[in-house]
Amino acid sequence: MRDVARDPAALELLRVQRSRLADRMRPPWWYLTGVAIMYALVFAFPFASRFLGASIWPFFVAALVVSVPLQWGWTRVTGIKIGFRNLSYPGPGRPARYAVVVVSLAAIVTEHFLIDRGLIVAAIAVAALAVVAEVAAQQALLRGIRQELRGGGGAA
């Protein structure tokens, strides 16, 4: 076995290997489609509550039914498990993490506001834009995670 102490390129090799590991976190089309469906369900809630009188629970369960297999498949494909830590993780993707929360709240409030005033088309447009924004935020989040993995998550 090669002796790393005499090989100053050992850290460089590790950087390459970490980069390879991080590249596994590139989202395939089905993952982003699943994320879009999940958020579409979330943003359909104001319409359903207004026109069908539905409660939030069926939507919550439906979003879970989409997100749990999605996450399972994602972990299986990448071979990397990264659980939720806090809103600040990953460091480089922090704005995206906050954006997910802010866009969700803002979109639901705006949809309710527009639906109450009969502006259904505008509410649908807001929901569609919110779905696109959430998918973009999810991509930015994954980019942040990849960057964190490349950098070693603080470990040299």
Place this chain on the structure above:
Amino acid sequence: MTARPDPLIHPITRLSICGLLAAGADWVEFAALRDAAGISDSVLSKQSRVLEDAGYVEVRKGAVGRRPRTWFRLTAEGRLAVQGHLAWLAQLEEAFSASTQDPRQARPLPGDRDQPRRVLPPLLGST
């Protein structure tokens, strides 16, 4: 965290395994680790067992259908050791690059095909 070499992580295969597990993931699956490290199944099995016996790596075995799945993660003790070892290597790398900027040390000697070996020993002694 103190920068110090760990003889167990010193061999490059184990350094790769530990360095990848310390990258930030909670768990890394066998195939992902093998592909990222660029090693064979048998080497990963053998080296991961050494690390597991030392208490540096935790191994979880499961199955998806009939296919066995093995997941790895660093223990708290392993994480500390890896961080210390990587910090030590980073110091070494820094010292090495500083010394190669010194033309007296960087100049290869006639017939010297392994220049880093001639530069590194004093650095190793100084850490």
